[in-house]
Amino acid sequence: MTQSGEMKTPAPESVGSGRLMVDAPVRMFHVLFAVCFFGAWATSERDSWLSLHVTFGYSMAGLLLFRIAYGLFGPSQARLSSLFGRIKGLLNIFSGTGEAQTNRNSMLGALQNASMAAATLILFILTAVACASGYLTWNDWPWWMEEVHEEIGEALIAVGVIHMVLVLGFSIIRRRNLALTMLTGRIAGPGPSIVRHNRAWLAAVMLIAVCAFAAYDAQQKPEGYFTDRISARAFKKGHKREYSDWQERREERHRRDHSRRKHEYYD
Numbered sequence: 001m002t003q004s005g006e007m008k009t010p011a012p013e014s015v016g017s018g019r020l021m022v023d024a025p026v027r028m029f030h031v032l033f034a035v036c037f038f039g040a041w042a043t044s045e046r047d048s049w050l051s052l053h054v055t056f057g058y059s060m061a062g063l064l065l066f067r068i069a070y071g072l073f074g075p076s077q078a079r080l081s082s083l084f085g086r087i088k089g090l091l092n093i094f095s096g097t098g099e100a101q102t103n104r105n106s107m108l109g110a111l112q113n114a115s116m117a118a119a120t121l122i123l124f125i126l127t128a129v130a131c132a133s134g135y136l137t138w139n140d141w142p143w144w145m146e147e148v149h150e151e152i153g154e155a156l157i158a159v160g161v162i163h164m165v166l167v168l169g170f171s172i173i174r175r176r177n178l179a180l181t182m183l184t185g186r187i188a189g190p191g192p193s194i195v196r197h198n199r200a201w202l203a204a205v206m207l208i209a210v211c212a213f214a215a216y217d218a219q220q221k222p223e224g225y226f227t228d229r230i231s232a233r234a235f236k237k238g239h240k241r242e243y244s245d246w247q248e249r250r251e252e253r254h255r256r257d258h259s260r261r262k263h264e265y266y267d
Contacts, residue, residue, distance in 0.1 A: 018186035020193035024203035026078050029067050030182050032210055036060045041157055054138060055217045059210055061131040064124060066206065077194045083121055086113035112170045112178075119163040126156040 040056040043049035071080030133149035171178045181187055185195065 018184075018188040019191050020185050020195040020198065021077070021187050022182060022185040023075065023078060023195045024185070024198050024200045025070060025074070025206060026067075027182060027185050028203035028206045029063055029070075032206065033060065033063050033067075036063065036210075037156075037160060041153075044153060054134070055214055057131055057134045058217070059213060060127055061135075062213070063206075063210070064127050064131070067124070075195070075197070083117040086110075086117040108170075108174060112166075112174065115166050116163075116170075119159060119166060122159050123156070123163065126152055126159060130156050 036056045036059045040053055040060060043053040043056065068080070070078055076082075130149060130152045133145055133152055137146045137149050167178050170176075176188070185198075
């Protein structure tokens with residue numbers, strides 16, 4: 001209590017083992033996004049798994065939309081603007097305009113925050129492009145859209161690997177398990193927690209929504225997985241008679257493209 005008699009509101013103290021720094025919705029997004037990311041990669045090379053690949057893609061798109069909305073209208077510690085702030089903090093240290101002391105720990109912390117924030121932003125951008133190009137490919141856009149989708153997918157995998165390497169590297173350098181922090185949301189040590197409301201209910205809603213969508217999507221498809229892309233797209237359209245027409249157009253386009261490439265090669 002202060003001298004004026006007013007009760008001073010204390011900062012939320014850490015509960016359990018460490019300070020709560022990441023709320024439940026962000027942690028749930030991270031876990032579900034990682035599962036869908038790995039699932040989309042694992043099902044990308046076989047046409048017989050195309051149906052499952054599309055389900056993972058739609059799930060990633062939905063999760064990304066949630067994260068953008070939560071990053072714009074959610075609590076301050078989950079805002080997307082904080083990612084840009086971390087990158088700016090590193091630039092301030094190098095330029096000498098920041099308030100942080102330029103010792104080893106502060107430099108490592110700023111470098112960790114900036115590199116992880118940059119990798120996260122790039123992952124978000126590439127995911128948006130991959131989902132959009134995948135949707136257009138699934139809806140029979142020109143053949144080059146599928147090439148774009150594959151190239152973006154490879155770039156997304158590369159950035160994902162870089163992200164994991166950064167997590168492992170900084171965990172070793174700083175002697176702190178950063179991956180565990182994203183699962184528990186806590187950082188070891190005394191002090192206040194920046195998360196005032198964990199919002200576990202919202203994380204539960206996210207999990208139920210993704211599982212419900214996967215179950216619903218599975219019910220819309222025939223038993224077993226499709227054996228090729230042509231039959232998958234024909235089923236998706238719901239017009240069986242379009243199968244042969246689509247196949248003829250596809251073969252004609254393939255012959256035309258092959259002839260064009262042949263002429264360009266000899267010219």
